Amino acid sequence: MITPVVMAGGTGSRLWPLSRQLNPKQFLKLCGEPTLLQQTLARLKGLDVTAPSIICNNEHRFMVAEQLRQIDLKNSSILLEPVGRNTAPAIALAALNARKDGDDPILLILAADHYIENPNLFQDAVVKAKVLAEQSKLVTFGILPKHAETGYGYIQRGDTLSDIGFRVTRFVEKPDSGTAKQYLASGDYYWNSGMFMFKASVYLQALENFQPKMLKACKKALQQGGTDLDFVRVDAGAFSACSDISVDYAVMEKTDSxxxxxxxxxxxxxxxxxxxxxxGEKDESGNVIKGDVLAHNTANSFIYADHKLVATVGVENLVVVETTDAVLVAHKDSVQDVKKVVSAIKRDGRHEYMNHREVYRPWGVYDSIDSGERYQVKRITVKPGAKLSVQMHHHRAEHWIVVSGTAKVTIGDKEFLVTENQSTYIPVGQVHCLENPGVIPLELIEVQSGSYLGEDDIVRIKDRYGRRLDPQ
Incomplete structure (x- = not known):
């Protein structure tokens, strides 16, 4: 049996301003209606696989759980990384977790943020790779190169293995332009996809041979962790002791299998x-257009309008991306430098690298509509049956106006319903809670007023989602 392991960590900074640290590209709808994570999971339908394991950052856990719920995917294991330590330790956690009951499945390691145009050909390759994995090979998937790409690592193929694949002669780093052209002309080199397949036991044995300290730290992290709702938590201190290393460096470049x-x-x-x-699908001028866009005398450009009308006149080879709080304009040849812009935003202490204006929570989402000195306005959406934490604030009062749905409100020892076009008021320092008891989303406007309006002025007293509580 194959157990898919989907690595959903990372921040995708090169796709800013759509991709943010708390809402990275794997959770976005960049190539059609489903998100990239959901497309990755849908690609598995028809294969003989178990429920997948998802490895993600602790901060993204509720987003992952919600996206699995949206596609009705049950019984998945969500492993939470307390800190990022690259792919080798992450896969070690998945392999150890897969073996906890004595099983030894074949692991199919996938990235949550890849796009594959033809899922049937992908599945054909997986079936072939399974044969080699059953022979205790550590299998990687090599992408047939289309051009002399300098942004990918390469794999040099060796002898043929049963007309299914090839031995790996070597892995090579991202080449310069001249070297990439030589690789393409030789026909012996493939792009390194970052996807793998191997038995859990074979990978763990390879770590025992090449990275024993890492393996020991991962075992300790899992043993000292535990389960929390749908999540598998690992011990932060033990996992932090792992080296930050990719599976390529840790195992694939060292093994003779x-x-x-x-x-x-x-x-x-x-x-x-x-x-x-x-x-993307291009128009007659070579443009890929998403959203409300007017492109006049514009060619070979990518234009994405998220909330506003975007108009371009007399330009070509540009990337233009508009969101509620940021706009990117870049030449297509310079888009790799977007991550430098993100680094500068982070260095300057701006919020735009971290969050969108819309912020997702396990109970729903809020959108910061407006703010000024001593006030802030949010649009809040609470999912049916969801409940915010029981909390209080030291520095702000709140007014709630229900736009649609019904709110169940608790203020102190009083509990009551607030329906459409009704409102309520929460004074400074008052313990309170908001819940949606209905079957449709609850929409409300929250107006905060006070001397300090930061998210860290939330004293959380009770929480059904396992988030940290504050001492009283």
């Missing part, structure tokens, strides 16, 4: 805005 299965299925790692332009 590496094999490669070619994959030619329209793959992209969506590593930049230009990648999205390349795979």
């Amino acid at each position: 590496a094999a490669m299965v070619p994959l030619d299925a329209g793959w992209s790692d969506i590593g930049s805005w230009t990648s999205l332009w390349e795979i």
Whole structure:
């Protein structure tokens, strides 16, 4: 049996301003209606696989759980990384977790943020790779190169293995332009996809051989962790002791059991805005347009309007991306430098690298509509049956106006319903709670007023989602 392991960590800074640290690209709808994570999971339908394991950052846990709920995917295991330590330790956690009951499944390691145009060809490659994995090979998927790409690592193929794949001669780093052209001309090199397949036991044995300290730290982290709702938590101190290293460096480049299965299925790692332009549906002028856009005398550009009308006149080879709180304008040849802009935003202490104006919570979402000195206005959406934490604030009062749905409000020892076009008031320092008892989303406007309006002025007293409580 195959157990898919989907790595959903990372921040996707090169796709800013859509991708943010708390809402990265794998959770966005960049290539059609489903998110990239949901597309990755849908790609598995028809294969003989168990429920998948998802590895994600602790901060993204509720977003992952909600996206699995949206596609009715049950019994999945969500492993939470307390800190990022790259792919080798993350896969070690998944392998150890898969073996906890004595089983030894074949792990199919996938990235949550990749795009594959032809899922059927992907599944064909997985079936072939399974044969090699059953022979205790550590299998990687090599992408048939289309051009001399300098942004990917490469895999050099060796001898043929049963007409299924090849032995791996070596892995090589991202080449310069001249070297990439030589690789393409030789026909012996493939792009490194970052997808793998191997038995859990074989990978753990490889770590025992090449990274024993890492393996020991991962075992300790899992043993000292525990389960929380739908999540598998690991001990932060033990996991932090792991080295920050990829599976390529830790295992694949060292083992003599590496094999490669070619994959030619329209793959992209969506590593930049230009990648999205390349795979997108283009108009007669070569433009990929999303949203409310007027493109006049515009060619070969990617234009994304999230909330406002975007108009372009007399331009070409541009990337223009508009969100509620930021606009990116870049030449297509320079989009790899977007991450430098994100670094500068983070260095300057601005919020735009971290959050969108809309912020997702386990109970729903809030949108910061307006703010000024001593006030802030939010639009809040609470999912049916969801409940915010029991909390209080030291520095702000709140007014709630229900737009649609019904709110169950607790203020002190009083509990009452607030319906459409009704409002209520929560004084400074008053313990309170908001719940949606209905079957439709609850929409309300919250007006905060006070001397300090930061999110850290929330004293959380009770919480059904396992979030940290504050001492009273």
